[in-house]
Amino acid sequence: MEITTGWYLVLGALLFVIGGTGLLIRRNPLVMLMCVELMLNGVNLSFVAFARQLDDIGGQTVVFFVLVVAAAEVVVGLGLVVAILRRQPGTTADDLSALKG
Amino acid sequence: MVELVWLIPALPLLGFFLLLLIGHRVGEPRSGWIATIAAGASFLATFVVFMGLLGRDGHSGDRSYEFILFDWLPAGSLKVEAGFLVDPLSITMALFVTGVGTLIHLYSIGYMHGDPKYSKFFLYLNLFLFSMLMLVFGNNLVVTFLGWEGVGACSYFLISFWHQRESAATAGKKAFVTNRVGDWGFMIATFAIWSALGTVTYTEISNSPAMSAATGTAVSLLLFVAAAGKSAQLPLYVWLPDAMEGPTPVSAMVHAATMVTSGVYLLVRMNSVLTDDALLVIAVVGAATALFAALCAVAQHDIKKVLAYSTVSQLGYMFLAIGSGAYVAAIFHVITHAFFKALLFLGSGSVIHGMHDEQDMRKMGALRAVMPITAGTFIVGWLAIAGVPPFAGFWSKDEILLAAWEQKNIGPLLWFVGLVTALLTAYYMSRQVILVFFGQQKWEEDVHPHESPWTMTTPLCVLAGAAVVGGAINLPLVKDWLVLEHFLEPIFHHPHHFSSGTSTKIALAVISVVAGLIGISIAILSWLTRRIPTERLEPEFLENAMYVDATYARVVGGAGTSSFQKTADFDAAIVDGSVNGFGRVIMKFGQLIQPTQSGYMRNYAIGVAVGALVIVAVLAWGLLL
Amino acid sequence: MVDTVVFIVAAAICLTGALGVILARNPVHSALMLVMTLFGIAVQFVAQEAHFLAAVQVIVYAGAIVVLFLFVIMLLGVDRAQNLELSVLPVQKWAALVFAGGSFAVLALLVIVVKEPVTGAEAMGGSATGDENVRLLARSLFSDYVYAFELTSLLLVIAVIGAVVLARKPKNVSDVVTEEGSEA
Numbered sequence: 001m002e003i004t005t006g007w008y009l010v011l012g013a014l015l016f017v018i019g020g021t022g023l024l025i026r027r028n029p030l031v032m033l034m035c036v037e038l039m040l041n042g043v044n045l046s047f048v049a050f051a052r053q054l055d056d057i058g059g060q061t062v063v064f065f066v067l068v069v070a071a072a073e074v075v076v077g078l079g080l081v082v083a084i085l086r087r088q089p090g091t092t093a094d095d096l097s098a099l100k101g
Numbered sequence: 102m103v104e105l106v107w108l109i110p111a112l113p114l115l116g117f118f119l120l121l122l123i124g125h126r127v128g129e130p131r132s133g134w135i136a137t138i139a140a141g142a143s144f145l146a147t148f149v150v151f152m153g154l155l156g157r158d159g160h161s162g163d164r165s166y167e168f169i170l171f172d173w174l175p176a177g178s179l180k181v182e183a184g185f186l187v188d189p190l191s192i193t194m195a196l197f198v199t200g201v202g203t204l205i206h207l208y209s210i211g212y213m214h215g216d217p218k219y220s221k222f223f224l225y226l227n228l229f230l231f232s233m234l235m236l237v238f239g240n241n242l243v244v245t246f247l248g249w250e251g252v253g254a255c256s257y258f259l260i261s262f263w264h265q266r267e268s269a270a271t272a273g274k275k276a277f278v279t280n281r282v283g284d285w286g287f288m289i290a291t292f293a294i295w296s297a298l299g300t301v302t303y304t305e306i307s308n309s310p311a312m313s314a315a316t317g318t319a320v321s322l323l324l325f326v327a328a329a330g331k332s333a334q335l336p337l338y339v340w341l342p343d344a345m346e347g348p349t350p351v352s353a354m355v356h357a358a359t360m361v362t363s364g365v366y367l368l369v370r371m372n373s374v375l376t377d378d379a380l381l382v383i384a385v386v387g388a389a390t391a392l393f394a395a396l397c398a399v400a401q402h403d404i405k406k407v408l409a410y411s412t413v414s415q416l417g418y419m420f421l422a423i424g425s426g427a428y429v430a431a432i433f434h435v436i437t438h439a440f441f442k443a444l445l446f447l448g449s450g451s452v453i454h455g456m457h458d459e460q461d462m463r464k465m466g467a468l469r470a471v472m473p474i475t476a477g478t479f480i481v482g483w484l485a486i487a488g489v490p491p492f493a494g495f496w497s498k499d500e501i502l503l504a505a506w507e508q509k510n511i512g513p514l515l516w517f518v519g520l521v522t523a524l525l526t527a528y529y530m531s532r533q534v535i536l537v538f539f540g541q542q543k544w545e546e547d548v549h550p551h552e553s554p555w556t557m558t559t560p561l562c563v564l565a566g567a568a569v570v571g572g573a574i575n576l577p578l579v580k581d582w583l584v585l586e587h588f589l590e591p592i593f594h595h596p597h598h599f600s601s602g603t604s605t606k607i608a609l610a611v612i613s614v615v616a617g618l619i620g621i622s623i624a625i626l627s628w629l630t631r632r633i634p635t636e637r638l639e640p641e642f643l644e645n646a647m648y649v650d651a652t653y654a655r656v657v658g659g660a661g662t663s664s665f666q667k668t669a670d671f672d673a674a675i676v677d678g679s680v681n682g683f684g685r686v687i688m689k690f691g692q693l694i695q696p697t698q699s700g701y702m703r704n705y706a707i708g709v710a711v712g713a714l715v716i717v718a719v720l721a722w723g724l725l726l
Numbered sequence: 727m728v729d730t731v732v733f734i735v736a737a738a739i740c741l742t743g744a745l746g747v748i749l750a751r752n753p754v755h756s757a758l759m760l761v762m763t764l765f766g767i768a769v770q771f772v773a774q775e776a777h778f779l780a781a782v783q784v785i786v787y788a789g790a791i792v793v794l795f796l797f798v799i800m801l802l803g804v805d806r807a808q809n810l811e812l813s814v815l816p817v818q819k820w821a822a823l824v825f826a827g828g829s830f831a832v833l834a835l836l837v838i839v840v841k842e843p844v845t846g847a848e849a850m851g852g853s854a855t856g857d858e859n860v861r862l863l864a865r866s867l868f869s870d871y872v873y874a875f876e877l878t879s880l881l882l883v884i885a886v887i888g889a890v891v892l893a894r895k896p897k898n899v900s901d902v903v904t905e906e907g908s909e910a
Contacts, residue, residue, distance in 0.1 A: 099698075
């Protein structure tokens with residue numbers, strides 16, 4: 001059975017969906033960040049699959065940048081989480097509802 | 102040099118802005134001098150433009166010059182420019198408006214001394230002068246209307262200048278509201294002229310073919326409504342006596358010499374439009390007003406109220422002249438009236454100032470020894486208004502009476518009314534002079550009346566001089582002496598020519614002089630020498646101006662007020678209600694949506710996710726199909 | 727044959743890890759499951775001849791980012807069991823399922839049904855197979871995408887500064903305990 005691009009795309013889609021679902025149902029901020037990483041990885045996989053299919057190195061370059069940005073995002077996000085959780089250990093995402101309308 | 106016409110209104114406007122910015126800081130009397138210099142410069146500019154106009158080719162066609170600043174309202178085929186029309190009529194009006202205006206500015210420097218709102222007074226005066234000049238120089242009905250509204254507004258400001266006094270504030274409102282009725286007439290007339298003739302510019306109107314008789318009469322009567330509002334004719338005169346609440350210079354300037362003559366100016370300017378039927382109505386109303394006001398003046402005790410009713414009466418004469426077709430006579434009387442009425446008002450102001458704000462004539466008397474200059478000039482004014490030759494008033498009033506006699510429908514009746522009015526005028530003015538300056542002293546010793554400063558007596562003397570020689574501009578009987586008539590000739594479509602013979606003219610003149618002397622004698626006999634008992638000469642009916650004001654108050658206050666109240670309620674309930682209701686609906690809607698703003702991040706994430714999903718699905722739908 | 731097996735195994739690793747991340751109670755377990763997923767992804771990258779990226783994935787993602795996660799977890803002491811009870815917001819559960827099902831359906835459909843995913847637009851980056859992978863990637867990165875490269879380096883600097891600022895200890899400890907029950 002030939003592994004065509006489609007398989008990789010489906011796998012990427014699955015990872016994306018699982019990550020998204022996790023993001024919506026977990027309350028621990030750290031775990032939510034991890035789910036975001038999952039989603040990004042799913043997308044990365046799709047990019048690489050397309051890079052190979054279309055014979056374009058641009059797809060891999062984009063993945064490179066996604067990696068960098070994900071790293072920066074994690075750094076800042078964790079900084080925020082540290083700042084918040086240091087004051088109030090045990091805070092969950094639901095407790096951060098000060099912007100309630 | 103006629104191109105400098107724009108300077109004439111610009112200088113008082115400049116004075117206005119200058120005073121607006123720094124008037125409060127320079128205080129008195131410098132702000133007064135700023136205003137006076139602005140007015141004086143305007144007068145000089147007027148004189149220069151006048152010379153320029155005279156210097157142009159003497160043919161009547163060239164005696165008018167239009168100076169267009171810019172296209173004000175270009176809308177379809179309507180062409181309204183911001184333009185000035187320099188022609189004999191406007192320059193004549195401007196000459197005495199700026200001349201008398203400058204004198205009154207000078208007078209006010211002394212009169213308003215000590216008033217906390219000193220600079221504001223001069224600010225308003227300059228603004229008024231600007232508006233009046235725009236009115237006079239406008240080359241179309243709309244620019245004139247700009248000035249018309251402007252003088253109305255300034256009149257309101259100046260009448261209620263001492264607004265802490267309830268009566269002054271009310272008087273200002275009354276003036277404004279009554280004027281507004283006249284403004285309505287002006288506007289409708291303008292619209293009608295535009296729709297009938299397709300233009301609102303004066304030069305084009307006078308060159309247009311005549312309108313149909315019905316339209317023409319309607320337009321003429323509407324213009325007369327406007328004039329009646331501004332120039333205080335029946336039934337819209339009621340604001341003028343109350344306008345005496347304003348400071349005396351205001352009464353002199355606005356309500357004697359300039360603003361009230363703008364109605365006369367308007368009708369003279371639009372003379373090509375006025376139909377014979379309308380002219381008859383104008384003549385009748387003018388004569389009736391003259392008589393009515395003279396009767397009211399007979400029984401007044403306030404020194405200024407007498408002069409106020411006198412103004413209404415003299416304005417009635419002017420409209421009588423217009424109605425009889427003698428436009429030149431009307432303008433002539435405007436000029437002479439400006440001189441002697443301003444003189445009389447300023448003189449009364451001097452008396453009030455000297456008597457420390459006492460205005461009741463029953464508390465004056467024998468003031469001529471204490472205030473000689475005021476008394477002397479006031480007497481000159483009295484003689485002028487009473488129609489004693491050779492003072493100015495005689496010549497102009499006489500020309501009007503002659504024109505009334507020649508009016509083709511009811512000439513002799515109009516002439517008779519005018520004659521009776523002249524008698525009454527002589528009577529009540531003499532009464533005033535006697536009560537104030539002659540007779541027994543009725544004031545307490547501690548009042549210390551004194552003569553006024555030079556800033557106040559100088560204008561009095563100048564005006565007195567003008568009242569003496571002013572008649573010279575239009576002496577009858579010899580064609581060359583009719584200077585004013587020749588000067589104004591190009592304005593009129595159908596120049597008026599007196600048809601009576603010389604003997605008739607002389608006879609009528611003699612009769613009117615005799616009437617004047619009779620009036621003076623009655624006054625002397627009753628008030629000075631006490632031969633005639635005076636109790637019956639001041640009936641309460643006349644003292645209360647025939648209860649016209651009270652009637653108006655009952656009508657407007659009763660039925661009027663309740664209908665106003667209903668309109669206000671409608672506005673509050675329905676209009677405001679719907680606007681507020683709309684706001685309430687929006688708020689309700691907001692409250693409905695509020696639960697979506699839960700503050701929980703995950704809810705928002707759901708929103709983003711599901712939204713993205715929907716969008717992708719929609720896009721994919723296109724691809725899949 | 728080998729490709730297929732490799733794919734299946736790597737895919738299994740990825741999916742197990744992913745499910746582990748979202749279902750584990752202990753955050754430390756979640757982090758470790760994430761590592762597993764990342765390794766699986768790296769294997770997939772190698773299978774698609776993106777060797778450099780596979781290496782970077784392991785070094786940066788698994789080696790740095792997840793370690794960072796673990797640092798923070800340990801620092802804050804959230805490794806105690808978290809309540810996995812799915813949200814106090816009832817609608818969240820169903821919405822999540824809708825999202826999951828719907829997204830997957832759309833994406834899968836797209837993949838299966840669309841025959842020609844190629845739009846025909848010209849390739850930006852040049853061939854992916856002409857030379858060695860690292861060389862090609864380097865060439866693309868430092869010529870076509872050099873601006874983006876510089877900007878991302880700037881981004882990293884900003885992120886570092888931001889993290890330092892955010893994670894600073896407050897000046898007065900009393901500031902921390904001002905309001906009860908409300909967060910920063």
